Amino acid sequence: MRMGYAAVLGEALVDLLDGECGGAPVYRQAVGGGPLNVAVGVARLGGQVQFLGSLGDDVLADRIRALLAGAGVGLAGTVTVTAPTTLAVATYAGPEPDFRFYGDPPSYGLLTADDLDVALVEGADVLYCGSIVLLQPATLAASRRAWSLAGGLRVLDPNVRPRLLDGPEALGRLREVVAEFAAGAHLVKLSRADAELLYPGEPVEGVAAYLRELGAATVVLTLGADGAVVAPADADPVRVPAPTVRAVDATGAGDSVMAALVADLLRDGEPGDPAGWHERVAYALRVAAVVCESPGGAVAMPTRAHVHSRFPS
Template sequence: MSSITVMGESLVDVVSGLAHPGGSPLNVAVGLARLGHVVQFHTEFGQDAHGQQIAEHLRQAGVKVASGSVTERATSVAQVHVDEQLNAHYTFDIHQQIPPVAADAITELLHTGSIAAWIEPSGQSIVDAFTHAATSSLRSYDPNLRPDLVEDRETAIERIELLMRLSHIVKLSDVDAQWLYPDLDLWDVLAHVSSLGPAFAVMTQGGDGCLAVTHGNRYDISALPTDLKDTIGAGDAFMSGLLYGVLSLPELAQALRTGTASEPADIRQALHHALTSAALTVGQAGANPPWVDDFSRALAH
């Protein structure tokens, strides 16, 4: 399996008074590790009860926590409200000072996303890692916006688009798209993202599946049927499933790294992996990405 580095926030999601380990990058790291990859996670969490809960969650998944990630500060917290349509809404108390990735680190995939990528000081550490990543490393990014935390819209968009330029794969949601580019329709958003440099631009649409653009080709893939419990962690499970799908197809991974044309069948297979992972996750309460055995059984069906 591949060696993967993930950078970003760790926190606990508090739902109805109960704390659950979360944060978009943490969920992606856990999702990839559960699918069998070797994952090192650069993050920050404390030594308090919430931090101990996160540490155990990562340990059980097999995620390796980078040195310097455990600090004396309190662990970040997200209060989660689930509305009548089972959609999750968040309020945050967050801080992240992420240990840097060594300049000579060798990793097949470098992934980041969400809050830590555009708040400081973590944001600059992430930009530095992406800027100096080895040419052999595939780079992926998910803005996973939290507009309530944005103090300066222009500055946030500048950082988001910088990370898009530094990435081979960008995944965003239709809600992200509407906040970032309110005057563009969804396909035009993907065209704009692609024009910044990513070889593979993907947009999730909740129960409507996903859209994708690569080398000018468009893909519109329906969601898989599922018994919806809630949407917590759905986008992150989509992301880990997508990255698993790309890495399982070496010719596709190489094409995305080099910017050459990809086989449409490979793109569709990677998107199917993503949608399968998301469907399994929303069928359970909380951010709970699938383990490899359940994922393999679902793919087989």
């Protein structure tokens, strides 16, 4: 069994989730951010993990720190910035939540390349980069530096948020950034919604093959209730089915897939053959199924024992 840790570079913020109480609309507060969910998920699945990012200077940031610390996530790579914690207001009108972000400057976008804890990055067995920090100049520069310094496996999740893209030029720039990082990635994970926005009109298998052509060793593309497409190195894309569950809240489901894949990379390294990747993705989809059966994103991330209890086979 391998030992080591993952370094997760990205955003931590507070989600306000649209809901109802007593017939009146309410917003439920939850610590969130895709990379934060990944970090918590890795820790819950038994992996060691360090979070790298910028946090605000208010009470909400204190709650983020408390949740991360309580989950066993290391905070040595975080910096405190003079800014209120960014709020992500989520409403639901379809299968994917619609996020609108409030806070200028965004508290999550102020980690600079000079702030980066080089030793943490160089010592990590797995480095995660991606999500909306790729849209901010400072954190994009920090991500690029981390990517170049990484001594372990590099994983990428674009986690696209359309509301933060102010037109075709912004989408084009993001597409270029994704191509840049994918070229050096051992693993790229993206959702069907990400693929449809970045590469409109392309079938999911074609998107996976394209990212492989750019240089990504393995690509996993999640399809919600339809499972996932996995395209391992030197193998054709294959669809892996998801278990059937009664979903309560899909918040963080895609992040839990990445968390499971990262946790298994930490524990066992890269699979030696395509069948090994198929098994990894099947397990990650079981993790996501457990997350969907409970409300809450980060707080719904399960342990391995919980996953095994829910899916004994």
